[in-house]
Amino acid sequence: MTVRVIFVAPAIGAELRGARFGDDAPPDAAGLAAARAAAGSLPATPRGFTAPSSRCRLTAAALGVDAEPAAALADLDVGSWRGHSLDEIAAAQPMAVSAWLADPTAAPHGGESVTALCARVGGWLEALADHPGRVLAVAEPAVVRAAVVHALGLPAAAFWRLDVRPLSATELSGRAGRWNLRCGADLTPS
Structure with a gap:
């Protein structure tokens, strides 16, 4: 039996606009308005x-x-980098940023490595395969990228080569450890 998981990236807010590492800021008014406009498209x-x-x-x-x-x-989890922009961290810790971007097992910020994220999200995805049907998950862009890396059996280094736009849908369908990808599509207003 097939499970279909539709990942939707969240609406944009000041954090994403400013390219800051997650600090749990909400979407801005324009982002929420775009989400409400797209509500019927799923x-x-x-x-x-x-x-x-x-x-x-x-x-x-x-x-x-x-x-x-x-x-x-x-x-x-970017540990001590949370709330800062990549530019700020790169200026203060250039070697740490270089190591993090080059090695998916690195976590110089004291948080989680990309490899660990891919394993965590992959475990969640595989657990869904036991329950056929359609699932919708609103998840951060990094989580969507990790799901695609896991599902397609890509090397963890491919994580940095995937872009996930706000309010885009990425669909994975699969069964018995085999997944197919329908690449991200923008949600359109209903």
């Missing part, structure tokens, strides 16, 4: 999940999705 799903961040929870609500929080969908 197929009905019997099961909905959301990352625990306020950005994902508020996006799910604006989309009209009844979603339960799933800890496994939490954003990449």
Whole structure:
């Protein structure tokens, strides 16, 4: 039996606009308005999940999705870099940033490595395969990238080569450890 997981990236807010590492800031008014406008563009799903961040929870609500929080969908933990921009960190810790971007097992910030994120999200994805049907998950862009890396069996270094736009949908369908990808599409207003 096939499970179809539609990942939706959250609406944009000041954090994403400023390219800052997650600090749990909510989407801005324009982002929420875009989510409300796109509410009817998603197929009905019997099961909905959301990352625990306020950005994902508020996006799910604006989309009209009844979603339960799933800890496994939490954003990449960037430890001491949280709340800062990549430019700020690169200026203060250039060697640490270089190591982090070059080695998916590195976590110089004291948080989680990209490899660990891919394993966490992959475990959640594989657990869904036992329950066929359609699932919708509002999750941070890093989580969507990690799901694609896991599902397609890509090397963890490919994580940095995937872009996930706000309010885009990425669909994975699979069974018995085999997944297919429908690349991210922008949600269109209903």
